[in-house]
Amino acid sequence: MSGRVLVARLDSVGDVLLAGPCVRAVAEGSEHVTLLAGPRGRAAAQLLPGVDEVIEWCAPWIDPDPPELTAESVEALTKQLRDLRLDAALILTSFHQSPLPLAVVLRMAGVPWIGGISEDYPGSLLDLRHRVAGDPPEAQRALSLARAAGYELPEGDRGLPAVRGPLPDTRELTGPPGYVVVHAAASVPARQPTAERTRAFVRALAEAGHRVVITGSAGERELTAFVADGRATDLGGATDLRELAAVLASARAVVAPNTGPAHLAAAVGTPVVSLFAPVVPSARWAPYGVATILLGDQEAPCKDTRARRCPVEGHPCLAIEATEVVDAVATLGNAHDDRRVAGPTGGVS
Structure with missing residues (x-):
């Protein structure tokens, strides 16, 4: 079992919800899961079963209204990540995004093992460079990264999107x-x-x-x-x-x-x-x-x-x-x- 693992999905509500099966697989094989979300996806991250902690950061290479990239913002995120004492991280991205900018920050924060789906040559930025054939549904694509990293869903979990209960009476x-x-x-x-x-x-x-x-x-x-x-x-x-x-x-x-x-x-x-x-x-x-x-x-x-x-x-x-x-x-x-x-x-x- 891994110790403290970060899963990153820096997009919007739907993207984060589709990361749910991947997150539950990681949670089954680790002691603590932190989800790094963007401001548009934070509320969805808080709904995901298996998430112990949510932290937020707006990635200038992903958000549709990107903030300026500053040394101060990157340094603040790096410190926050270092303080989490992470043992591993998985970076979830859409097919048109690269995990490598965030991998740089995670390396700067001292994360010893990092996995991501990447067509680009990652050099020393990724320990697991996962590739996905074909055009699977996004939930399956994300789950395949967890499985490539050695995580599996708990018995009986069908690998579908889900939310954490109880839900309020509306x-x-x-x-x-x-x-x-x-x-x-x-x-x-x-x-x-x-x-x-x-x-x-x-x-x-x-x-x-x-x-x-x-x-x-x-x-x-x-x-x-x-x-x-x-x-x-x-x-x-x-x-x-x-x-x-x-x-x-x-x-x-x-x-x-x-x-x-x-x-x-x-x-x-x-x-x-x-x-x-x-x-x-x-x-x-x-x-x-x-x-x-x-x-x-x-x-x-x-x-x-x-x-x-x-x-x-x-x-x-x-x-x-x-x-x-x-x-x-x-x-x-x-x-x-x-x-x-x-x-x-x-x-x-």
Whole structure:
């Protein structure tokens, strides 16, 4: 068994949630797990089973609004890492990111063993240079690094995203379970339908007899009020991430673009109607481990561009008809999976 291990995932909520199986494998084979997260992913890191401690740092080579890289910020992180007395570290990155900048800092902090997925020559920066063939789902890709480092999931753990319980009771916000959640926004504008189209989804779901709950952040209140249109319960800005997990866990289905709450829905076992813009591959980034129906033109001109704003006039890849959403929700209505919330001993139940 390893002693004190750091797992780094410096991106956003969805990226951190998909790191969950890797983290649980590391936790099974170590005494203490620290997760190094960015400011956009910290709340998700605190939800992961197996994490003993979370520290935050905004990486200038990863964050979409990068801060200036200064000697003072790197020195502060290096000291914080040195004080953790780490025995090993695993650096999780997306396929287009490099683990090597963080590996430099970890070496400066005296971490004796470091592993990462890297196509670039790492020299002495990595002890484990792991390579991944093909295009697996991101959760599997991250878990493969843990396994290459000698960590395995505990017996009975299926390697799916999960959250730490107990979750709060949110019935005062939503009413009884069985509603449909529509999450209106995405962290990247190119990945969300137009507000008018989302409002049409909500209208059609309400007319089909569904109770609809709209979710979104405090900064998205104007959007959530618009799409709710008096037909749905508007929870824009009303929940933190743990409360949002509870709202999603009690839903019959979740309708969402490719963004963190779609992965959070999967992590609590709720089926997802995924409004998926093909700017990134669905094979990697679709909700993982739950019944999912993918809507959107996966062969649209924006395919694989990683565009943050739609490069095609009219946003045709997400020109989804409201009837498609209603039909998808009906198909998924009886597919609610077991709720994947960590029990009192930390195991995933």
